[in-house]
Amino acid sequence: MKTADTIAALFMTLLGGAAHFVSAGEPSAPAFLPVIPRIYDDAETATWHVPLALGKVSPSFLTSSYFYARKVRPIYRSYPVYHPDREPAGYLEKLKSLEPEVLWDDTGKRPKLETEADWIRAGELVYDAPISPQPLSDSLHFRDRELLKRIGMPIATDGSLPGLHYVIRTKGQPELARFSCGTCHTRVLPDGVTIKATQGNLPLARIEAHENRTGKSGDEAALRLAAFEYHGTPWFTNGPNTKLKDWTLDQFVQAREACPPGVYPNHNGGLLVPARAAELRGIKERRYLDGTGHMRHRGPSDLMRFSDFHQWGSIYASFGTFQPQAIPEPETQERYSDEQAYALALYVYSLTVPPNPNPPRTTEDKAMVARGREVFMDSGNRCATCHDPKQGFTNNKLTLASGFVVPADHPEKAHIMPRSVGTDPAFALLTRKGTGFYKVPTLLGLWYRGPFEHNGSCATLEDWFDPRRLRDDYVPTGWKGPPGTKTRAVKGHEFGLDLSAEDRKALITFLRTL
Ligand code: HEC
Ligand code: HEC
Known part of the structure; x- marks a missing residue:
């Protein structure tokens, strides 16, 4: 698969190779002997979460001894899933003839881990490792051309569907698996080039809507229970997740269908307050994780724990006296090893943003970018005070959701801007991620x-x-809103809305060079 990273990696190899010859043929990369942080440390976990706006329901987590009692999930070799029209002849038969192959477990199988580059490569393996294989007989909808077309499934240059994989755990029984990091964080551009570790565009919520509709994810009662476990907030009487126990099958289907690619109703958020998947490139410099900044990011161990919680662990948190889901026996559950999670963190940290392949070339276009930069830096427009170019176009701070008053003793007060950009506060106030902030x-x-x-x-x-987005008769072009919404104002963040048409165009042209 041709990816921007593969191209970058190729250059790196070429450069590395050149340096190598200069240094008289000795292996140039020094051995990398990292001190691998532990994913779970009770003291670190205890101070990890930014308090929720409703402090008494701030989550507490299980102990590290519980987390470590889970089995290490072996990482199997995985194979691409192709669009049915692009699949090589005899592909599935070939997969059926292959032996299972474990690439990384805790019984001695591991990829080469000598240099830092080895660790980063191994981390990409973890990034791509899916976690929930299903028999092919349950996955036939991934071969349904009409469905793939309707939900807008993006297809990579080589005909594959990035973010989905086949794995072979038992010979003769390939399984289709999702929920690798890439399922939500790998982006396929219109020309088929893929970019990993960003806001992905696999229409996962729409696939799940189809699965809800066709009974693949259980009956209505099962959907209600799962939704309550994932998003329920019994302490709110008027929140987006308050009535989940009364929802009908149609409501689940419609809420999921309403989520465009790149938007997903993550656990602890909600079906009526989905989240746009985050950009992971540059994350090493980010102080908080998630749109509401609900986890601190103090170093690799926080990202390692986040990876585990994000895919698995956080629904076993308790919120005050509320325990959303019964705690399973740890031996029945899987986890990353410290090594795997560390490699994943190194991989994500190593990535930078690929340059726009269509940079401004003509004198006119260049002048437009220069003008856009001026608009951006203009103190009247204030962009740079929050999106600081010196810090990766953010100031790493939290802004207030409308209506939230920060307690005077808030532990993050040094990094809170005492103002609101005025966007819809529901996600930041009325969910289990509700810190009261948008970062x-x-x-x-x-x-x-x-x-x-x-x-x-x-x-x-x-x-x-577009200033028209502030009007009540606006039809949002991304996530439209809860099912049934015909029109809705996309409120707040009014910066740049009063620009002249020319300056707005220049600003956007500049922003597309970042
Ligand atoms: C099912 C979809 C899904 C999968 C799978 C997934 N993510 Fe995410 N991820 C999201 C969404 C959606 C957000 C934004 C959530 C929010 O803003 O509340 C996010 C946010 C993040 C963030 C926070 C970044 C920031 O700056 O806010 C990190 C880090 C992250 N994901 C890493 C990972 C890693 C590593 C994996 C694999 C171990 C992974 N994700 C798997 C959907 C997913
Ligand atoms: C007071 C701080 C502040 C200022 C000033 C500001 N922004 Fe923002 N910006 C934010 C916050 C906070 C968000 C996220 C809001 C949300 O998601 O609810 C955001 C979101 C954005 C987004 C969407 C990014 C995404 O990942 O979804 C863009 C683009 C953006 N700002 C550009 C600008 C530009 C250009 C300017 C100047 C014209 C500007 N901002 C001024 C704080 C600010």
């Missing part, structure tokens, strides 16, 4: 990302900077 997001990679805003309400930058 200032990075603007890196805007040229390939979207939809924008914490719920992904605006499909493009043109829409985000």
